[in-house]
Amino acid sequence: GAVVSQHPSWVICKSGTSVKIECRSLDFQATTMFWYRQFPKQSLMLMATSNEGSKATYEQGVEKDKFLINHASLTLSTLTVTSAHPEDSSFYICSARDIARARELFFGEGSRLTVL
Amino acid sequence: GESVGLHLPTLSVQEGDNSIINCAYSNSASDYFIWYKQESGKGPQFIIDIRSNMDKRQGQRVTVLLNKTVKHLSLQIAATQPGDSAVYFCAENGDSSNTGKLIFGQGTTLQVKP
Numbered sequence: 180g181a182v183v184s185q186h187p188s189w190v191i192c193k194s195g196t197s198v199k200i201e202c203r204s205l206d207f208q209a210t211t212m213f214w215y216r217q218f219p220k221q222s223l224m225l226m227a228t229s230n231e232g233s234k235a236t237y238e239q240g241v242e243k244d245k246f247l248i249n250h251a252s253l254t255l256s257t258l259t260v261t262s263a264h265p266e267d268s269s270f271y272i273c274s275a276r277d278i279a280r281a282r283e284l285f286f287g288e289g290s291r292l293t294v295l
Numbered sequence: 296g297e298s299v300g301l302h303l304p305t306l307s308v309q310e311g312d313n314s315i316i317n318c319a320y321s322n323s324a325s326d327y328f329i330w331y332k333q334e335s336g337k338g339p340q341f342i343i344d345i346r347s348n349m350d351k352r353q354g355q356r357v358t359v360l361l362n363k364t365v366k367h368l369s370l371q372i373a374a375t376q377p378g379d380s381a382v383y384f385c386a387e388n389g390d391s392s393n394t395g396k397l398i399f400g401q402g403t404t405l406q407v408k409p
Binding site for chain 2: 183185211213215221222223224225228270272274276284285286287288289291
C-alpha cells in the first residue's frame, strides 16, 4: 500500500524556536496534503490543506503565520511551527491524497512535538 | 457547528466477542464516511469506508452500517482480538465532497479483555 512518511517522528524544542515537520508521499504523487493536530485523548483536528504549487488553505482559528505550510513538490509538504510555545505541544499528523486514486487518503505516522 | 460525534468514549469487550462502535454525524451533506483505527503514538489506519449510496459494506472481520435517516454510522468487529485494542474514529467528508478533507469524530477506545 501507499506510504506516507513523516519526519521527525518526535522532536523536543525550547520555547521560542521554530520546528519543521516533513510529510512525504513515498510511492505516489499528492497534489493535496492535509495537516492535522491531535491533543492527548482527543480527536484529530484539521489545521490546513496543503496544495502543491499554491498557498495552503487554513481552517478557521489556525494562525497561518504561526503554522507555515509549504508544498513545494508532488511528494513533499512541510509544516513549520514558528516561535513555538508549550501550548503548541501536540501530535501533528499529515495525510496525502493519491492523485491516481481519487478519494484514497493515506496518513503518516505522526510527529510528536514537545515544547519546553 | 456541525460535527461528527461518538456515543461512548470507551468500549470494553471480551476476546472473541463481537464489538459494535457507534458514530452519529450531523452534516447531511456528507456522502463519504471512513472508519480509522489509531494505536497509541501512531497515525490513523484505514479500516473501511462507505459511500452514502450504500447502507452496508463488509470487509475482513469488519462491517460498516450507514443509516442516513438517523445519521448514524456503526463499525462492527467480529471475533474481537487483543490486537483490535485501539481508539476508533469515524470521519466524514462534510460538504467538501471530493477534496479529501475529513472531519473526525471524538473517538471510542476499544479495550479487549483476554
